[in-house]
Amino acid sequence: MIPFAERVILARGWRRCILGFAAGALGALAMPPFGILPALALSLAPGVWLIDGTAKPGLSRRASLKAAALVGWFWGFGYFVAGLWWLGAAFLVEADQFAWALPFGVLGLPALLAFFPAFGFALARLLWLPDGSRILAFAFALTVSEVLRGHLFTGFPWNNPGMALGQNLWLMQSAAFLGLDGLCFLALAICASPALILTGRTAGQRWTLPGLAATALSTMAVFGLWRVPAEPIPTVENVRLRIMQPNLAQDAKFNPRNRDAIMRHYLSLSAAPGRDGRTLADATHIVWPESAFPFLLHRDPASLAQIGGLLEPGSVLVTGAARMDEPIPGEAVGAFFNAIQVIDHRGTILGSYDKVHLVPFGEYVPRFLEALIRAVGLRQFVHIPGGFEPAESRKPLSVPGLPPVAATICYEAIFPGQILPEGDGPPARLILNVTNDGWFGQTTGPYQHFAQARLRAVEEGLPLVRAANTGISAVVDPYGRIVDSLQLGVEGVIDSDLPVASGAIHSSITRRFSLTTILMICLMALIVRRKQKLHLYKTSWTRRYVSFDTKAWGHEEVDQLNR
Template sequence: MTASSGRAPGAGPPPAALRVGPLDALAHRVILSHGWRRLVLAAAAGAAGALAMPPFGLFPALVVSLTLAVWLIDGATVGGSLRRTLGACAGIGWAWGFGYFTAGLWWLGAAFLVEADQFAWAMPLGVLGLPAGLAVFFALGFAAARLVWSRGAARIAALAFGLASAEWLRGHLFTGFPWNSLGMALGTNLWTMQAAALIGLYGLTLLAVLVAAAPATLATGTGPRARWTPSLAALAALTLLAAYGVWRVPAAPDPTVAGVRLRLIQPNVPQDARFRAEMRDKIVGKYLDLSDRAASPDRTGIGDVTHLIWPESAFPFLIQRDPQALGRIGAALPAGKQLVTGAARGREPLTRETAVFHNSILTIGPGGRIGEIYDKVHLVPFGEYLPAPLDAVLRAIGLRQFVAVPGGFTAGPREGQRILAVPGLPPVAATICYEAIFPGAIRPPAPADGAPAVPGLILNLTNDAWFGDTPGPRQHFAQARLRAVEEGLPLVRDANSGISAVVDPHGRIVASLPLGVEGVLDASLPARLPGLTLYATLGDAPFAAGLLACLLVALVGRRKA
């Protein structure tokens, strides 16, 4: 049967032309699957692809996942109108995405059990509802690929165009949620992650799909050249990618900033009833005791460091309105020392009628004086804020959002986002919690309030205690680490329960504390790379060029089919 006799151009070779090896037989069965079996297979393929994400990092799992995706689309393009096959491909994409996000984000359920009496009812919404919604992006991506689908290797470029476009949209629409973007399959290995300095996360996503989907032609090519060329090209690309990483990462450690001695405090305070306002004195005391703990002969306490770092939302009360707690902290800070801490902050004047709260980073100096302030810009939907009508409905029936702040947090003004000028540190690009997962959002678009436009480090304060000992905190750290490579900046990350770390601008972990332990982390501050990385200069322009190239290859292939 030929295309002129009713076979769609993207269906690949007819079953009779397939060779009878095990891979050919598997491809044949996948292509011929239909109905619910096809959707179950797509979901299983997507779930397998999640194993390529941290903490597993099994890139071959993504190869299997996307190879099956190509064959599934091949089968969906056989016969029927364009409208019908588009719907079939969108259905496959949704099932694939549902499997991928369910397997990769199941750990979100842990947050609903921290206060189970309040939130256990909503666990299905987080564990299944969010993946179902996010899967719509992959449905669009598979449908976009179908529009330019063709016979042969060009359909690999079609899939890369569709999925990379979908991932970019997922990272930007509806406030964005680029968690576990497919590019992270290449963004966890020290060597392959170096390309992020050139093309960023979304460029890595495009490369990951091109490389991982290429083996699909091994069982569907019409001849030895058609079967082997895409896989050999993918292997060569992966080798060049790793070779570039080996060349870019120096053998010696990166230089450090003179005179800066950091101490990161990881208190491992549980996110439960023990983190209450009435525990104020005990919690502040724990932070101060850890801060002044002797960790080595040259780090005997606060007096031997220059900067203390405490994690996100360190206090279960408004520190700005507690002179006693500020006094204790200020008295513990010798002259010339600085504390940088996360804290909830009320915008003054703070009254019941005009209450506005921010999730903030504060600097506190000797005497308890609050200096620089950064208010989180990118809030977590449903975790830190809700649309006012929905918030009112939940409270009317005795329920609330995760953060027990009336009305939730208010985002800081995006146009006012600025780099913190912390005494004794290079200009600080401040991020709180999952703000660090957004590529290209580290530096402000222009100087504000006279602050320098070019930062010297990325500071990420977070609290991952909501998610326990699950893949979630490890995925969060891996994504923050990639920002250091993209921007050519060191990363200083302090987390309540881990993972706290200092990462150099090549993505190497200089020092770290593991998940779920209480501890103190002392480290020097690596210096930023000289100049700007290509990604910091051009942003997603290289990714856009690669996306256009994939589209052109797919269109040429379709025209020849």
């Protein structure tokens, strides 16, 4: 065996924990904007070896599972700290109020999220065998833990390992049929397989599964190359988009006292000449980002009149804006919603969509923690009394002149299978995403956010229109190709036509069925394999249940295991 793998397997105590943390942190380099796929392999292979090391002779099953869970927690902690450090930028926007809590955001959330890979490592250890099937067990168990992470406690599927494949144009095409969780299983199985190269006893054990993994990756790339059309796809007739990216810092400048300056900036930028010579008069639909106004637009007739004066007859503005319901009798204020509103050239609000999936602690304080949070003087980041209320369901947004719209606000776009409107209306033919990533500055967070929204377009077979305050704003076709975009940290406008939907049949139910089928087949294969192996070990004269070279343990420990 190569000494490096042996040293990882035999690591104990704090050395094992440090190796787990370092391996997990390395895996974050596979996420946007870096996209270094081999980094995930260099992260997962040590993860496999670390689980191998929990099979210490004389260690009880319960102790072995605890050891696997512990190293899985440290692996996850490193992965999430390295991948989500940018969350700390939000605590510095109003540093006088929130800077003291920065360590809790940068380290506290990763510490909680790390319990999901801890569960995954323990589940993998439960199915572990000292042969190539342990790669399947590893991919199966961590996929299950990622599915749980995407749904439990409101869900947070950010930086799912499947995004290592989901940011490459060719590789992401498989998501149309398998979804993000399907990509997750493939990414884990493919990138964990190199662990066998340094631990297999024979050439077949070392190279068979890695060879199959390389073949699977090549097949995905060839399929993606075949699936993506060679030419740009047609566009929707009589739709000309103008997306405004104001690049307005999320600090004291975004203040009700500066409302007039903010509105002037929006109006002048929206009317500025485009990069390709188009003007505002050419646009039928102007799109502004989330939370565009530090005031309630629907209760400000003067601002609505200014917007009406900007628009040509027949054109509309689609913009993010907070809104408030009428207060119930006896209450001073009504419920607040994070919304998208549609406004015509008369300054009339034609329609609205309210956000369903709110950001915990960003847009509201969870009820069960509200008393504690208030007691220490904290509140949600947005300056809304009591925070936002969630809408009851995802409703379609009707925009004159546009195909049926699946509206998403901010991080609603990161949830696969939760994009399309509910109900029996006409199927959506467009994903609209407005967001404000100005909270996170010039960090990796906005790149990760855009990559996830882009993958939703491939999953659903729908074009994506995205307006972001500080970037990344873009128009993406249903195959994930970027038609036009504005980079992070610049102001400007995008003038673009709207690509048509792909016409392919995309169903979240079909994708869930496909993933469930894959996982059930894996589980059945692992159970059958485990029973066969254990029977063989019990009846064979060798009876050696070890996961690496017996020389690493010594004959005495092997004899103990055989007994």
